[in-house]
Amino acid sequence: MNDDPGSTARAIEFWFDFGSNYSYLSMMRIEALAAARNVKIVWRPFLLGPVFRQLGFENSPFVLQKEKGAYVWKDMERQCGKYGIALTRPSTFPRAALLAMRVAVLGANEPWIGDWCRKIMQLNFVDDREIGSIDVVRDALDSLGLPAQNLIDAAQSDANKLSLREQTEQAVNKGIFGAPTFFVGGEMFWGNDRLEDALDYCDAIAARQ
Amino acid sequence: MNDDPGSTARAIEFWFDFGSNYSYLSMMRIEALAAARNVKIVWRPFLLGPVFRQLGFENSPFVLQKEKGAYVWKDMERQCGKYGIALTRPSTFPRAALLAMRVAVLGANEPWIGDWCRKIMQLNFVDDREIGSIDVVRDALDSLGLPAQNLIDAAQSDANKLSLREQTEQAVNKGIFGAPTFFVGGEMFWGNDRLEDALDYCDAIAARQ
Numbered sequence: 001m002n003d004d005p006g007s008t009a010r011a012i013e014f015w016f017d018f019g020s021n022y023s024y025l026s027m028m029r030i031e032a033l034a035a036a037r038n039v040k041i042v043w044r045p046f047l048l049g050p051v052f053r054q055l056g057f058e059n060s061p062f063v064l065q066k067e068k069g070a071y072v073w074k075d076m077e078r079q080c081g082k083y084g085i086a087l088t089r090p091s092t093f094p095r096a097a098l099l100a101m102r103v104a105v106l107g108a109n110e111p112w113i114g115d116w117c118r119k120i121m122q123l124n125f126v127d128d129r130e131i132g133s134i135d136v137v138r139d140a141l142d143s144l145g146l147p148a149q150n151l152i153d154a155a156q157s158d159a160n161k162l163s164l165r166e167q168t169e170q171a172v173n174k175g176i177f178g179a180p181t182f183f184v185g186g187e188m189f190w191g192n193d194r195l196e197d198a199l200d201y202c203d204a205i206a207a208r209q
Numbered sequence: 210m211n212d213d214p215g216s217t218a219r220a221i222e223f224w225f226d227f228g229s230n231y232s233y234l235s236m237m238r239i240e241a242l243a244a245a246r247n248v249k250i251v252w253r254p255f256l257l258g259p260v261f262r263q264l265g266f267e268n269s270p271f272v273l274q275k276e277k278g279a280y281v282w283k284d285m286e287r288q289c290g291k292y293g294i295a296l297t298r299p300s301t302f303p304r305a306a307l308l309a310m311r312v313a314v315l316g317a318n319e320p321w322i323g324d325w326c327r328k329i330m331q332l333n334f335v336d337d338r339e340i341g342s343i344d345v346v347r348d349a350l351d352s353l354g355l356p357a358q359n360l361i362d363a364a365q366s367d368a369n370k371l372s373l374r375e376q377t378e379q380a381v382n383k384g385i386f387g388a389p390t391f392f393v394g395g396e397m398f399w400g401n402d403r404l405e406d407a408l409d410y411c412d413a414i415a416a417r418q
Binding site for chain 2: 055065067068070071074075078082175176177178187188189190193194197
């Protein structure tokens with residue numbers, strides 16, 4: 001039983017990776033935008049690396065194509081300026097953040113998921129910290145007042161590791177080829193530039209019902 | 210001598226290829242947007258195929274990556290819907306349009322350049338015609354009341370063929386890796402999604418002067 005017949009439509013799936021710079025832009029914007037429209041965020045962390053490898057790329061296109069890579073950081077500066085979001089170009093890119101991603105899978109339905117995701121993104125794209133390190137993850141959990149060791153242990157359980165692997169396979173099966181990607185009512189939207197369109201589509205679905 | 214000291218800044222270079230679907234979106238929008246801001250369009254047709262090959266790709270990424278290709282046409286439908294632009298998915302993609310591109314280089318500073326570019330884009334992305342064919346080019350020139358045979362002869366002169374080749378080399382040298390690409394005051398903006406930002410940048414430069 002579902003008390004709110006519109007609840008399924010008024011949700012946006014947010015597929016992201018902490019290493020992805022355009023996921024960072026969406027991460028810092030999605031909660032306010034979704035709340036303003038009464039849209040629920042369904043958090044879908046997945047590993048972009050295996051998705052790229054599945055598509056035949058050994059690394060991010062922003063690394064493999066130097067022209068595109070050079071452009072992307074200019075674009076990021078301008079986009080961050082437009083949105084009023086801080087940015088430091090990470091000294092390592094893209095940063096793997098396996099443990100932090102596992103914590104995100106573990107906490108996907110927890111009230112702290114948004115805080116966690118923004119915290120890790122800020123450590124990567126503002127503070128230029130090694131978000132792949134267990135010490136950085138522990139400090140980040142501590143800073144949010146979360147039980148760091150318990151969550152790290154749970155994140156590293158076989159079941160939770162499998163959850164992230166399965167979610168990554170699901171990304172491939174859904175035709176995801178980059179991040180961020182949004183799904184609304186089965187419709188796919190790729191890239192931070194489509195976040196507003198994806199949210200508009202929630203309203204379009206609701207209007208049809 | 211330049212009578213208008215702001216004239217250099219209030220210009221946008223529009224780098225495009227008639228085969229490029231996102232160039233189509235910009236083509237149908239740029240003239241009205243630029244006119245509303247008193248910005249001059251500098252028309253820069255170039256061949257995307259050689260640029261892709263220079264970057265190591267044998268074809269458009271929308272053809273080489275089937276997931277991205279499938280997505281792009283959904284995105285095109287939605288974007289065209291949003292902008293109120295007609296769209297028929299071309300039965301051949303990407304379409305080479307060498308002669309039509311040569312006419313565009315020839316006419317880049319002529320009063321009919323905008324009409325020509327929109328006409329060819331419409332033939333490709335609405336009427337699904339073979340814009341690579343000399344007959345289609347001739348009919349298109351006729352339909353605009355232009356001297357078809359004269360322009361076709363001039364477009365196929367060695368000097369004009371060289372102009373298009375040189376402009377394509379210039380695209381590579383400027384770090385262009387896709388289309389459409391815009392330049393404003395030396396700053397590069399990639400993709401139809403950045404057209405408004407590029408035009409905003411004209412105002413930002415003017416405000417600084």
